[in-house]
Amino acid sequence: MSTETETVAARRANFRADAEKWLALNVPDEWRKNRGALDEEQETRIRWEWDRQLHAGGFAGLSLPVEYGGQGLGLREEVLFGELAARAQAPDSLGRIGKILTAPLLIAHGTEQQRATYLPAILSGEQVWCQGFSEPGSGSDLASVACFAQKVDGGYLVRGRKTWTSYSRQAERCLLLVRTDQDAPRYKNLSLLLLDMKAPGVSLSPIRQISGSAHFSETTFDDVFVSDEDRVGADGNGWAMAMAILSSERGAVEAVTRYVEIRADMTLLRDCCARAGEAVDRLQDLELRVELIRWQVSKAVAREEDEERMLGSVMVLKVLWSELWQELTSLAAKLSCSEHRDHWRYQYLESRAATIYSGTSEIQRNIVAERVLGLPK
Amino acid sequence: MSVVGELGLSEVGAVGSDALAEILTRTVSNEPVAAYAVAEPLSWDVLQQGGWDMLGVAEEDGGAGASLRDLVELARVWGRAIVPAPLLPTLMAKRWSASARECDGPVTFSVHTRTTGALAVAPFADMPGIEVLHDVSPGGSVGRAVVGHADDYAPSLRIAEVDVLSTWSADAAREMRVVWAAEATGCAARMLDDAVAYAKDRHQFGQPIGRFQAIKHHLANAHIFAEQAETAAILASLEPERAVAASRFAFDASLRVIEIAIQVHGGLGFTWEMGLHMYLRHVGALRELAAGLPE
Ligand SMILES: Cc1cc2nc3c(=O)[nH]c(=O)nc-3n(C[C@H](O)[C@H](O)[C@H](O)COP(=O)(O)OP(=O)(O)OC[C@H]3O[C@@H](n4cnc5c(N)ncnc54)[C@H](O)[C@@H]3O)c2cc1C
Numbered sequence: 001m002s003t004e005t006e007t008v009a010a011r012r013a014n015f016r017a018d019a020e021k022w023l024a025l026n027v028p029d030e031w032r033k034n035r036g037a038l039d040e041e042q043e044t045r046i047r048w049e050w051d052r053q054l055h056a057g058g059f060a061g062l063s064l065p066v067e068y069g070g071q072g073l074g075l076r077e078e079v080l081f082g083e084l085a086a087r088a089q090a091p092d093s094l095g096r097i098g099k100i101l102t103a104p105l106l107i108a109h110g111t112e113q114q115r116a117t118y119l120p121a122i123l124s125g126e127q128v129w130c131q132g133f134s135e136p137g138s139g140s141d142l143a144s145v146a147c148f149a150q151k152v153d154g155g156y157l158v159r160g161r162k163t164w165t166s167y168s169r170q171a172e173r174c175l176l177l178v179r180t181d182q183d184a185p186r187y188k189n190l191s192l193l194l195l196d197m198k199a200p201g202v203s204l205s206p207i208r209q210i211s212g213s214a215h216f217s218e219t220t221f222d223d224v225f226v227s228d229e230d231r232v233g234a235d236g237n238g239w240a241m242a243m244a245i246l247s248s249e250r251g252a253v254e255a256v257t258r259y260v261e262i263r264a265d266m267t268l269l270r271d272c273c274a275r276a277g278e279a280v281d282r283l284q285d286l287e288l289r290v291e292l293i294r295w296q297v298s299k300a301v302a303r304e305e306d307e308e309r310m311l312g313s314v315m316v317l318k319v320l321w322s323e324l325w326q327e328l329t330s331l332a333a334k335l336s337c338s339e340h341r342d343h344w345r346y347q348y349l350e351s352r353a354a355t356i357y358s359g360t361s362e363i364q365r366n367i368v369a370e371r372v373l374g375l376p377k
Numbered sequence: 378m379s380v381v382g383e384l385g386l387s388e389v390g391a392v393g394s395d396a397l398a399e400i401l402t403r404t405v406s407n408e409p410v411a412a413y414a415v416a417e418p419l420s421w422d423v424l425q426q427g428g429w430d431m432l433g434v435a436e437e438d439g440g441a442g443a444s445l446r447d448l449v450e451l452a453r454v455w456g457r458a459i460v461p462a463p464l465l466p467t468l469m470a471k472r473w474s475a476s477a478r479e480c481d482g483p484v485t486f487s488v489h490t491r492t493t494g495a496l497a498v499a500p501f502a503d504m505p506g507i508e509v510l511h512d513v514s515p516g517g518s519v520g521r522a523v524v525g526h527a528d529d530y531a532p533s534l535r536i537a538e539v540d541v542l543s544t545w546s547a548d549a550a551r552e553m554r555v556v557w558a559a560e561a562t563g564c565a566a567r568m569l570d571d572a573v574a575y576a577k578d579r580h581q582f583g584q585p586i587g588r589f590q591a592i593k594h595h596l597a598n599a600h601i602f603a604e605q606a607e608t609a610a611i612l613a614s615l616e617p618e619r620a621v622a623a624s625r626f627a628f629d630a631s632l633r634v635i636e637i638a639i640q641v642h643g644g645l646g647f648t649w650e651m652g653l654h655m656y657l658r659h660v661g662a663l664r665e666l667a668a669g670l671p672e
Contacts, residue, residue, distance in 0.1 A: 210654035362591040
């Protein structure tokens with residue numbers, strides 16, 4: 001055994017104990033105790049700092065290869081860490097798009113140069129990413145994107161508009177799905193670019209959300225240059241890249257991070273209800289279903305080798321966590337819990353988006369029906 | 378159009394609600410709700426000069442004599458537009474109290490709140506010149522209240538903390554609950570219409586999203602909820618002993634309709650400017666107000 005695999009094996013063996021110990025020492029009190037009362041800026045700051053802490057502690061990129069700054073462990077450890085982080089009431093990573101979407105994409109489909117350039121900065125928490133997929137006219141029908149990247153010497157000039165771009169204000173880079181061919185047929189006319197959000201020609205106009213905050217924006221590209229080195233996969237192969245990204249976005253690692261958030265809300269809800277002696281039956285049901293998410297993720301990961309069974313287990317995750325969170329916040333908004341009223345009002349509004357982003361519940365059910373169950377299209 | 382005689386709807390209720398609908402349409406139909414909910418699109422003077430505040434007052438007391446059933450219809454019309462004006466509280470205050478009737482300006486009252494530290498909250502409490510009815514019953518008197526923290530959750534209701542907790546006769550509390558529930562069902566009816574219109578207009582995959590069965594079923598469900606909510610509000614006005622349960626049902630079903638409307642609008646439904654959330658907030662806040670009434 002090489003020393004590297006030995007270290008990894010040793011880390012595996014002690015992983016739970018190490019992670020528990022580290023979390024106990026590192027989860028910021030400010031988050032654990034006041035989460036319901038933090039404003040947007042405080043929240044962003046804590047989440048950003050948390051990314052740096054994760055990296056310093058050796059818990060960033062658990063399932064990514066060691067050579068790119070990951071920990072060389074597996075999905076099991078990702079999931080286990082998510083569970084422990086939830087129990088310790090840890091914050092959610094601000095660099096989630098980079099870590100959950102970009103990193104696996106580059107490992108599977110990126111060039112050596114792209115991995116070396118971006119992965120370390122993503123894992124250290126330095127570089128936040130955003131995802132430029134949706135457009136005003138292309139939401140569920142993602143393949144119809146119109147934002148155009150014209151081929152020029154050494155790269156592309158991107159012109160067009162994306163919308164609902166989350167994290168665009170903090171992001172240095174964007175996973176951008178563009179059309180690169182006006183004549184090629186659907187699914188063969190797209191490419192995936194890694195665009196520099198600080199480049200000339202990128203402009204943002206924040207869009208206010210129903211909760212009052214502006215976590216996303218409309219992003220306009222006015223002849224923004226992207227070099228050929230920053231294209232992932234071949235020219236015209238963007239749809240396959242987008243599908244790879246979407247499967248991460250709707251997959252197990254993403255679901256675990258959502259579990260962390262939902263678990264925290266569940267714990268808060270229980271406290272609220274215990275004080276008022278309310279909704280005891282509903283709580284037991286919700287509590288069980290929150291834990292079922294965790295087990296659903298573990299089950300999906302355990303079936304990693306058996307694609308067909310894995311698909312059936314993983315494809316239900318997005319619908320499960322998003323709809324459960326909505327149910328939980330709907331109940332909370334009705335209770336007489338005065339101390340956390342503002343938190344519940346906010347979460348109730350925020351949770352409305354969960355069945356819309358990362359593929360709406362309707363689209364997810366279509367996928368379950370067609371891809372998992374094989375029903376006719 | 379409201380139909381005279383329908384489940385006890387009188388001429389006052391039918392004609393009154395149609396006329397109110399017309400005023401509201403004229404006032405705000407070209408403006409986005411996200412803008413007018415935080416402004417003052419309809420002045421009190423217009424409502425008062427039209428005699429709208431006296432609609433629910435008995436004829437012998439100089440009013441139009443609308444029944445609770447009639448007020449359900451009126452509140453539903455109001456709920457469609459959620460114009461930020463204190464018509465419904467004033468109308469109910471005047472229905473119940475002679476001293477409220479003597480006020481030219483708007484009148485409100487307060488309910489119990491679950492906000493820690495505050496005694497009570499009242500809709501539109503921070504409006505200049507508004508009086509507060511301390512006792513919502515025939516002998517009740519009006520006065521001023523010290524207005525504290527304004528709650529900006531539902532701008533269209535302008536709820537604020539006050540230092541007076543109104544007392545309520547059992548009948549007044551029941552009627553107010555029913556009217557608020559009816560208002561919520563008006564919100565739901567409007568959101569259903571908007572969502573249906575959007576589903577016909579928005580195209581994805583080369584077709585209107587309303588052609589997808591998932592969307593059809595959502596909207597059919599929303600229609601079922603909205604119908605049931607309306608029935609519940611009417612029932613609540615006609616069967617006093619079921620008013621609490623039916624009102625609660627109406628609030629919850631109305632919220633479901635609005636949640637579905639947001640879902641059907643996709644990302645757009647989640648934006649402040651689109652304004653669907655103003656209805657979600659309005660109904661949520663009405664439900665909280667109703668929960669603060671004595672049962
Ligand atoms: C909070 C938030 C954050 C977001 N962040 C990002 C981001 O960072 N980057 C990014 O690219 N995008 C982002 N999005 C956009 C998101 O991916 C889209 O909103 C989503 O894909 C839906 O697209 P749409 O809004 O155009 O709705 P539409 O596609 O127009 O859908 C409207 C309704 O029709 C339904 N529908 C559409 N097609 C079908 C069908 N075939 N069958 C059944 N029902 C159908 C939908 O389910 C929905 O209910 C975000 C959205 C939100 C709300």
